[in-house]
Amino acid sequence: MNRVPADPTVLHPFPDQPRVVLLKPLVTSPLIDIGEYSYYDDPDDATAFETRNVLYHYGPEKLVIGKYCALGTGVRFIMNGANHRMDGPSTFPFPIMGGSWAEHFDLITGLPGKGDTIVGNDVWFGYNAMVMPGVRIGHGAIIASGAVVVDDVPDYGIVGGNPARLIRTRYHDDDIARLLALAWWDWPAEHLTEHLRAVMSGTIGDLEKIAPRS
Numbered sequence: 001m002n003r004v005p006a007d008p009t010v011l012h013p014f015p016d017q018p019r020v021v022l023l024k025p026l027v028t029s030p031l032i033d034i035g036e037y038s039y040y041d042d043p044d045d046a047t048a049f050e051t052r053n054v055l056y057h058y059g060p061e062k063l064v065i066g067k068y069c070a071l072g073t074g075v076r077f078i079m080n081g082a083n084h085r086m087d088g089p090s091t092f093p094f095p096i097m098g099g100s101w102a103e104h105f106d107l108i109t110g111l112p113g114k115g116d117t118i119v120g121n122d123v124w125f126g127y128n129a130m131v132m133p134g135v136r137i138g139h140g141a142i143i144a145s146g147a148v149v150v151d152d153v154p155d156y157g158i159v160g161g162n163p164a165r166l167i168r169t170r171y172h173d174d175d176i177a178r179l180l181a182l183a184w185w186d187w188p189a190e191h192l193t194e195h196l197r198a199v200m201s202g203t204i205g206d207l208e209k210i211a212p213r214s
Contacts, residue, residue, distance in 0.1 A: 005189035008036035011047075021046040023065065031059050035067030035121065035185075042073045056081030061113050061133070066121035067185045072145070074128035080113040082133065120155065121185035139180065140170060155180060171204075178204050182211055 009025050012018055020041050023034040027050055040049050053071075054063055057079040084091040085107065095105040114134025123137055126145030137143070137153040144160030144167075153159050156170040156179065171179065184192070184199055184207060191212050192199060198206045 003190075003193055005193045006037070008189070013039065019043045019046055021049065023049060023071075026050070029054075029057070031057055031061070032063045032065075034065045035069070036189075037067055038065055038069035038071070040071040040075070053077065055079060062116045063119075064116060065119040066123065066139070068121055069119060069123045069125070071125045072127040072129070075125045075130075076128075077117055077131045078133055079117065080111075080133045083111045083113065084108075085111065121183075139185075140176075142170070175204055178208070182207050184211075187212055 006013065008022065011021055011025050013022055014020055020039055022036075023038050023040055024036055026047060027034055029050055032050065032054060040046050040053070042049075045052070053075060054077050057063065057077075058081040061080045063077055063079065084093060093108050094101045095103075095108055117131060117134060118136045119131075120137055120139035120141065122139055123141045123143065125143045126147065128145060129143045129147045129149065131137070131143075131149045135149050135152060137149065138155030138157060140156040141153045142158045143149060143153070143164070144158070146162070147160045147164040148162040149159060150163045153164075154166070154169065156176050158167045158170060159165060160167055169176065182204075191210075195210045198210055
Protein backbone atom coordinates (compact mmCIF):
# COMPACT_ATOMS: atom_id res chain seq x y z
CA MET A 1 0.00 0.00 0.00
CA ASN A 2 1.23 3.50 -0.85
CA ARG A 3 2.06 5.30 2.40
CA VAL A 4 3.11 8.58 0.78
CA PRO A 5 0.83 11.51 1.73
CA ALA A 6 -0.97 13.48 -0.95
CA ASP A 7 1.06 16.40 -2.31
CA PRO A 8 -0.26 19.73 -0.96
CA THR A 9 1.66 21.77 -3.55
CA VAL A 10 -0.01 20.55 -6.73
CA LEU A 11 -2.67 22.77 -8.27
CA HIS A 12 -4.95 19.99 -9.50
CA PRO A 13 -5.01 16.99 -7.12
CA PHE A 14 -7.02 15.08 -9.76
CA PRO A 15 -5.13 15.62 -13.05
CA ASP A 16 -8.18 14.68 -15.13
CA GLN A 17 -10.50 16.96 -13.12
CA PRO A 18 -9.44 20.61 -13.68
CA ARG A 19 -12.57 21.74 -11.83
CA VAL A 20 -10.83 20.96 -8.50
CA VAL A 21 -7.93 23.11 -7.31
CA LEU A 22 -5.91 23.23 -4.13
CA LEU A 23 -6.09 26.83 -3.00
CA LYS A 24 -2.76 27.26 -1.22
CA PRO A 25 -0.66 26.84 -4.40
CA LEU A 26 -3.19 28.90 -6.37
CA VAL A 27 -3.60 32.17 -4.49
CA THR A 28 -1.09 34.99 -4.89
CA SER A 29 -2.66 37.82 -2.88
CA PRO A 30 -0.84 38.69 0.37
CA LEU A 31 -4.30 39.42 1.77
CA ILE A 32 -5.36 35.76 1.46
CA ASP A 33 -3.90 33.01 3.66
CA ILE A 34 -5.05 29.44 3.02
CA GLY A 35 -3.94 26.23 4.71
CA GLU A 36 -2.77 23.04 3.06
CA TYR A 37 -5.22 20.74 1.27
CA SER A 38 -8.14 23.20 1.30
CA TYR A 39 -9.77 23.00 -2.12
CA TYR A 40 -12.32 24.69 -4.37
CA ASP A 41 -14.54 22.89 -6.90
CA ASP A 42 -15.94 24.75 -9.92
CA PRO A 43 -16.70 23.33 -13.39
CA ASP A 44 -16.31 26.75 -15.06
CA ASP A 45 -12.92 28.03 -13.91
CA ALA A 46 -11.73 27.04 -10.47
CA THR A 47 -8.44 28.84 -11.01
CA ALA A 48 -10.25 32.21 -11.01
CA PHE A 49 -11.04 31.84 -7.31
CA GLU A 50 -9.18 35.00 -6.25
CA THR A 51 -11.13 37.28 -8.56
CA ARG A 52 -14.50 35.53 -8.82
CA ASN A 53 -14.95 34.26 -5.28
CA VAL A 54 -13.19 36.81 -3.09
CA LEU A 55 -14.94 40.10 -3.82
CA TYR A 56 -14.23 43.76 -2.96
CA HIS A 57 -10.96 42.78 -1.35
CA TYR A 58 -8.82 45.91 -1.20
CA GLY A 59 -7.39 45.45 2.30
CA PRO A 60 -6.08 45.82 4.84
CA GLU A 61 -8.42 43.13 6.13
CA LYS A 62 -7.45 39.55 5.32
CA LEU A 63 -9.22 36.37 4.37
CA VAL A 64 -7.80 33.44 6.35
CA ILE A 65 -8.92 29.87 5.59
CA GLY A 66 -7.56 26.90 7.52
CA LYS A 67 -6.45 23.45 6.40
CA TYR A 68 -8.62 20.67 4.97
CA CYS A 69 -11.54 22.92 4.01
CA ALA A 70 -13.89 21.94 1.19
CA LEU A 71 -15.43 24.79 -0.81
CA GLY A 72 -18.28 23.95 -3.16
CA THR A 73 -19.01 25.70 -6.44
CA GLY A 74 -19.96 29.36 -6.11
CA VAL A 75 -18.79 29.93 -2.53
CA ARG A 76 -18.11 33.64 -2.17
CA PHE A 77 -16.46 35.82 0.42
CA ILE A 78 -17.66 39.42 0.50
CA MET A 79 -14.92 41.59 1.96
CA ASN A 80 -14.96 44.99 3.65
CA GLY A 81 -14.43 46.87 0.39
CA ALA A 82 -18.10 46.33 -0.36
CA ASN A 83 -19.06 48.67 2.48
CA HIS A 84 -21.11 51.82 1.76
CA ARG A 85 -21.86 54.83 3.91
CA MET A 86 -25.09 54.49 5.86
CA ASP A 87 -24.96 57.63 7.98
CA GLY A 88 -26.45 59.98 5.36
CA PRO A 89 -29.60 60.07 3.24
CA SER A 90 -27.98 58.11 0.35
CA THR A 91 -25.80 55.00 0.35
CA PHE A 92 -24.71 55.51 -3.29
CA PRO A 93 -20.90 55.83 -3.76
CA PHE A 94 -20.98 58.93 -6.02
CA PRO A 95 -17.19 59.61 -6.02
CA ILE A 96 -16.29 56.35 -7.79
CA MET A 97 -18.28 57.52 -10.86
CA GLY A 98 -15.58 60.09 -11.63
CA GLY A 99 -15.88 63.61 -12.94
CA SER A 100 -16.13 66.34 -10.34
CA TRP A 101 -17.73 63.81 -8.02
CA ALA A 102 -14.26 62.31 -7.48
CA GLU A 103 -13.34 65.44 -5.48
CA HIS A 104 -15.36 63.95 -2.65
CA PHE A 105 -13.52 60.63 -2.52
CA ASP A 106 -12.85 61.16 1.17
CA LEU A 107 -16.51 60.37 1.78
CA ILE A 108 -15.96 56.71 0.87
CA THR A 109 -12.49 56.09 2.24
CA GLY A 110 -11.79 55.00 5.78
CA LEU A 111 -15.22 53.48 6.28
CA PRO A 112 -15.41 51.29 9.40
CA GLY A 113 -14.45 47.70 8.68
CA LYS A 114 -15.39 44.49 10.45
CA GLY A 115 -11.90 43.00 10.58
CA ASP A 116 -10.46 39.86 9.05
CA THR A 117 -12.67 37.03 7.82
CA ILE A 118 -11.46 33.86 9.52
CA VAL A 119 -12.34 30.28 8.60
CA GLY A 120 -11.11 27.45 10.81
CA ASN A 121 -9.90 24.01 9.78
CA ASP A 122 -12.01 21.20 8.30
CA VAL A 123 -14.92 23.45 7.27
CA TRP A 124 -17.31 22.28 4.54
CA PHE A 125 -19.02 24.94 2.40
CA GLY A 126 -22.01 23.93 0.32
CA TYR A 127 -22.91 25.18 -3.15
CA ASN A 128 -23.30 28.97 -3.48
CA ALA A 129 -22.73 29.76 0.18
CA MET A 130 -21.82 33.39 0.90
CA VAL A 131 -19.77 34.74 3.78
CA MET A 132 -20.06 38.40 4.76
CA PRO A 133 -17.19 40.60 6.01
CA GLY A 134 -15.56 39.99 9.37
CA VAL A 135 -17.26 36.65 10.04
CA ARG A 136 -15.41 33.96 12.01
CA ILE A 137 -16.26 30.34 11.25
CA GLY A 138 -15.12 27.72 13.73
CA HIS A 139 -13.31 24.44 13.16
CA GLY A 140 -15.34 21.55 11.81
CA ALA A 141 -18.31 23.69 10.83
CA ILE A 142 -20.68 22.96 7.95
CA ILE A 143 -22.16 25.80 5.88
CA ALA A 144 -25.26 24.68 4.00
CA SER A 145 -25.81 25.34 0.32
CA GLY A 146 -27.08 28.86 -0.32
CA ALA A 147 -26.41 30.01 3.23
CA VAL A 148 -25.61 33.69 3.77
CA VAL A 149 -23.33 33.81 6.81
CA VAL A 150 -23.62 37.16 8.57
CA ASP A 151 -22.65 36.11 12.11
CA ASP A 152 -19.90 33.99 13.66
CA VAL A 153 -20.32 30.21 13.47
CA PRO A 154 -19.27 28.09 16.47
CA ASP A 155 -16.88 25.15 16.25
CA TYR A 156 -18.64 22.15 14.72
CA GLY A 157 -21.77 24.16 14.09
CA ILE A 158 -24.10 23.51 11.15
CA VAL A 159 -25.71 26.67 9.75
CA GLY A 160 -28.12 27.33 6.90
CA GLY A 161 -30.53 29.89 5.50
CA ASN A 162 -30.50 33.61 4.73
CA PRO A 163 -29.42 34.95 7.09
CA ALA A 164 -27.75 31.75 8.23
CA ARG A 165 -28.89 30.39 11.58
CA LEU A 166 -27.43 27.64 13.73
CA ILE A 167 -29.29 24.41 12.96
CA ARG A 168 -27.37 22.27 15.42
CA THR A 169 -23.87 21.36 16.46
CA ARG A 170 -22.26 18.16 15.26
CA TYR A 171 -21.15 17.15 18.77
CA HIS A 172 -21.92 17.98 22.39
CA ASP A 173 -19.82 20.66 24.07
CA ASP A 174 -17.57 18.23 25.93
CA ASP A 175 -16.85 16.28 22.76
CA ILE A 176 -16.13 19.48 20.87
CA ALA A 177 -13.58 20.36 23.54
CA ARG A 178 -11.94 16.95 23.06
CA LEU A 179 -11.77 17.44 19.29
CA LEU A 180 -10.28 20.91 19.64
CA ALA A 181 -7.67 19.53 22.02
CA LEU A 182 -6.78 16.84 19.49
CA ALA A 183 -6.52 19.35 16.60
CA TRP A 184 -5.98 16.50 14.15
CA TRP A 185 -5.49 19.00 11.31
CA ASP A 186 -2.11 19.87 12.83
CA TRP A 187 -0.92 16.26 12.83
CA PRO A 188 1.91 15.46 10.42
CA ALA A 189 0.61 14.35 7.03
CA GLU A 190 2.53 11.10 7.37
CA HIS A 191 0.67 10.32 10.59
CA LEU A 192 -2.68 11.13 9.01
CA THR A 193 -1.79 8.83 6.14
CA GLU A 194 -1.47 5.93 8.56
CA HIS A 195 -4.79 6.68 10.26
CA LEU A 196 -7.11 8.13 7.62
CA ARG A 197 -9.88 5.64 8.32
CA ALA A 198 -10.03 6.66 11.97
CA VAL A 199 -10.02 10.36 11.08
CA MET A 200 -12.81 9.93 8.55
CA SER A 201 -15.04 7.34 10.18
CA GLY A 202 -13.78 6.64 13.70
CA THR A 203 -14.82 7.98 17.09
CA ILE A 204 -13.25 10.70 19.17
CA GLY A 205 -11.91 7.94 21.39
CA ASP A 206 -10.24 6.38 18.37
CA LEU A 207 -8.54 9.68 17.60
CA GLU A 208 -7.36 10.04 21.17
CA LYS A 209 -5.75 6.59 20.97
CA ILE A 210 -3.81 7.38 17.80
CA ALA A 211 -2.88 10.99 18.53
CA PRO A 212 0.85 11.65 18.06
CA ARG A 213 2.79 11.66 21.29
CA SER A 214 4.87 14.75 21.94
